[in-house]
Amino acid sequence: MKGQVAAIAAVLAVSVMLLVMMRGLVVTLTETRDAYYERYRLAEVFAPVARAPERLVDRLAAIPGVASAQGRVTGRALIDVAGMALPVQAQAVSLPGAGEAALNDIFLTDGRRPAPERAEEILLLESFAEAHGLRPGDSIEATMNGRRHAFRITGLALAPEFIYTTAPGEMVPDAARFGVIWMGRDALAAAYDMRGAFNEALMTLTRDARPEAVLAAADRLLAPWGGRGAYARDDLPSDIFVSEEIDGLRAVSVAVPPIFLAVVAFLTYIVIGRMVQSEREEIGLLKAFGYTGREVAGHYLKFVLVIGALGAALGCVLGIIAGRWTVDIYQQFYKFPFLVFRLDYAAFAIAVIFALLAAATGALFVLRKVFALAPAEAMRPPAPPDYSRASRIGGRAARLLDQPTRMVIRRVTRQPWRMAGAAVGIACGFALSAAMLTVMAGFVRTVDMTFDLTDRSDVSVTFTHAVGARTLHEIARLPGVQRVEGVRHVPVIFRAGRKTHQGALTALPRNPALFRALDARTAPLALPQDGVLLSRTLASILDLSAGDTLTVEVREGAQPVLRLPVAGVAETLLGAPAYMELAALNRALGEPGRVSGAHLMVDEAQAEALFADLESRPAVAGIGRKQAARDSLVEMMNQGVGMQRFVMGGIAFVIAFGIVYNAARIAFAERARDLASLRVLGFTTGEAGFVLLGELAVVTLAAIPLGALMAWYLAHAIAAGFASEIYQIPVVFDPASFGIAALVILGAALFSGWLVRRDLARADLVAALKTRD
Structure with a gap:
């Protein structure tokens, strides 16, 4: 029975592996994140402001619930990199004059900190420097606030607020296209006209603090100085990405392993049931001699x-190996100083206990018969099965089918429940594989909808502040620019009853062509003149629908409070935006003709000269190329998260193989004498094998449509579980996904059938025909 034991243990090992790996990753990411935050004193409240005097820091620290406060200077920058036509976007962050920062300190990985008296010395984000081959001692040029500066790199660093780094407006990290610069406070303040002032406040809280009250007090204090809305650490983009990943892993570790454990219970039920049936006489003898x-x-x-125990032990080892391999992938996306796979010892205990329970549960349903089996009854041959009520093959069908085919059909119809159980088990393997492939196809749909249908521009430009229409006209006249559309992003707080959400209003022209809001059928939506379009995600967060009223607290300029009707719901798959007509928003803000960015359609032949011209303009804070963002997302899908499609395909193969192989082995054991008789009567090995394996083929083929139906609902469940404010996964029917899943299942069935047919060819006919009746 070593083959059957190995098959069951393999399915069980997969379940344990997933549990150990997922729980280990949850512990690894959670503990590393928390320790990193604590060691380098990541702020609990962030309060951006236009420009506030330094003396306000003491007043912020005096707010009830605030343990400490610190002001700093931040700003956007453009870094010139050799060999790249497009300047790289970066964020500049100030460092204290001497020593470590009281809040949001850095982890120095190479070199030294900048000297306070040397304005040209900076630190670079380690991942960005490695992507461009930069080391301490090298020099770079960057544009800050419209002025070009020459800097010398003194060291490389990481920071807890930049664990997950993306270019502004993007969702996927790309170390080569976004960097972070740290430099002395005085030097950065001079670059951004912030001497004696700050534009971001950092705060930590006491244990008894009420975060909502602290945020409200900070907003009131900073409002006269252009406060843009204080937010908690939970709303820090980097922390959102990491926390969403941890929550997703935790959900998978709870939802997926029970599927495999149920399959294990089913397999042990079949195997032990066959053993007890074939060893009735031995059981009767033992009980006759006094064994209870x-x-x-x-x-x-x-x-x-x-x-x-074998499956649990193998699964624990595989879980450790898989966890360490997965951690290496996570290290590519999350910028931790180190990320070592941590074992969750509770997961080992839980996995072993549930593995043993799953195996024992399937057996206990059979072993009840052992207690009721009397010795005298057990020592008699079992009564032949009663097939009198089984469906029969009609006369015409019997004439059309050959003898081996009729034997296969009779076997299937005479044991419908066993065949149905095997079909359900195989369908589970198919459903898991097809559902994961469907989810990955949904990612492809996200890419296509975002970069082909929603955003049809080539380049996006971000300004340092809201500028007038004259700037757009100047850009439109630049060589290589074919079309320009303005856009304005305004930070706001959305309120609907007791529900709130910190986000931004995206204001577009009434009938935009380069960046559009789409409905569920991907048709463009016209922006209303007196209302707002909510993305489906944001509408769900705020529990709003068309016709409801939304309160919008603007965190820019005069900071008015707007009450806007919800005109409709737009279909978006990345982020949770809200759309408004550009002229209407500018009227509400009292700032006509203002934009904070632009979408451009450009001539690729003149793109390099265009980028150089845009970089030289003081009002330009960032330049992004759509194709680069798309390539980053596709690369992540193929090399990072996308690797799961192959893992799940392998898991589906293990499930299908375990079920089909056990079913084939049991059928071979039950029919060994019948098959030997067929061989003696003149049937060839191939014909006898057809009789044995034909029923398994029927079961496997019957499982595929059932598995397809299960996959459809499972894909929706997985997509709903992984959906977040960051991204949503559409479930779209992809024939290729179901076709690949079917090939995986058929491959497992063929491999199992080949193993059993090999045993059939090696069978000893004389031994099989012997009987003790």
Whole structure:
């Protein structure tokens, strides 16, 4: 029975592996994140402001619930990199004059900190420097606030607020296209006209603080100085990405392993049921000699527990290996100083206990019969099965089918429940593989909808502040620019009853062509003149629908409070935006003709000269190329998260193989004498194999449509579980996904059938025909 034992243990090992790996990753990411935050004193409240005097820091620290406060200077920059036509976007962050920062300190990975008296010395984000081959001692040029500066790199660093770094407006990290510059406070303040002032306040809280009250007090204090809305650490983009990943792993670790454990219970039920049936006489003899039903059942239970222990042990080892491999992938996306796979020892205990319970549960349903089996009855051959009520093959069908095919059909119709159970098990493997492939196809749909349908521009430009229409006219006249559309992003707080959400209003022209809001059928939506379009995600967060009223607290300029009707719901798959007509928003803000960015359609032949011209303009804070963002997302899907499609395909293969192989082995054991008789009567090995494996082929083919139906609902469940404010996964029917899943299942069935047919060819006909009746 080593083949059957191995098959069951393999399915069990997969379940344990997933549990150990997922729980280990949850512990690894959670503990590393928390320790990193604590060691380098990541702020709990961030309060951006246009420009506030330094003396306000003491007043912020005096707010009830605030343990400490610190002001700093931040700003956008453009870094010139050799060999790249497009300047790289970066964020500049100030460092204190001497020593470590009281809040939001850095982890120095190479070199030294900048000297306070040397304005040209900076630190660079390590991942950005490695992507461009930069080391301490090298020099770079960057544009800050419209002025070009020459800097010398003194060291490389990481920071807890930049664990997950993306270019502004993007969702996928790309170390080569976004960097962070740290430099002395005085030097950065001079570059951004912030001497004696700050444009971001950082705060930590006491244990008894009420975060909502602290945020409200900070907003009131900073409002006269252009406060843009204080927010908690939970709303820090980097923390959102990491926390969403941890929550997703935790959900998978709870939802997926039970599927495999149910399959294990089913397999052990079939195997032990066959063993008890074939060893009735031995059971009767043991009970006749005085062994109790409990002792005999304990023998079989120990056998099952050995299988469970083997599977659990193998799964624990594979879980450690898979966890360490996955951590290496995470290290590519999350900028931790180190990320070492941490074992969750509770997961080992839980995995082993549930593995043994799953194996024992399937056996216990069979072992109940051992207690009720009397010695005299057990020592008699079992009564032949009653097939009198089984469906029969009609006369015409019988004439059309050959004898081996009729034998296959009779076998299937005479044991419908066993065949149905095997079909359900195989369908589970198919459903898991097809559902994951469907989810990955949904990612492809996200890419296509975002970069082909919603955003049809080539380049996006971000300004340092809201500028007038004259700037757009100047850009439109630049060589290589074919079309320009203005856009304005305004930071706001959305309120609907007790529900709030910190985000931004995206204001577009009434009928935009380069960046559009789409409905569920991907048709463009016209922006209303007196209302707002909410993305489906934001509408769900705020529990709003068309016709409801939304309160919008603007965190820019005069900071008015707007009450806007919800005109409709737009379909977006990245982020949770809200759209408004550009002229209407400018009227509400009292700032006509203002934009904070632009979408451009450009001539690629003149793109390099265009980028150089844009970089030289003081009002330009960032330049982004759509194709680069798309390539980053596709690369992540193929090399990072996308690797799961192959993992899940392998898991589906293991499930299908375990079920099909056990079913084939049991059928071979039950029909060994019948198959030997067929061989003696003149049937060839191929014909006898057809009789044996034909029923398995029927079961496998019947499982595919059932698995397809299960996959459709499972894909929706997985997509809903992974959906977040960051991204949503559409579930779209992709024939290729179901086709690949079917090939995986058929491959597992063919491999199992080949193993059993090999045993059939090697069978000893004389031994198989012997009987003790």
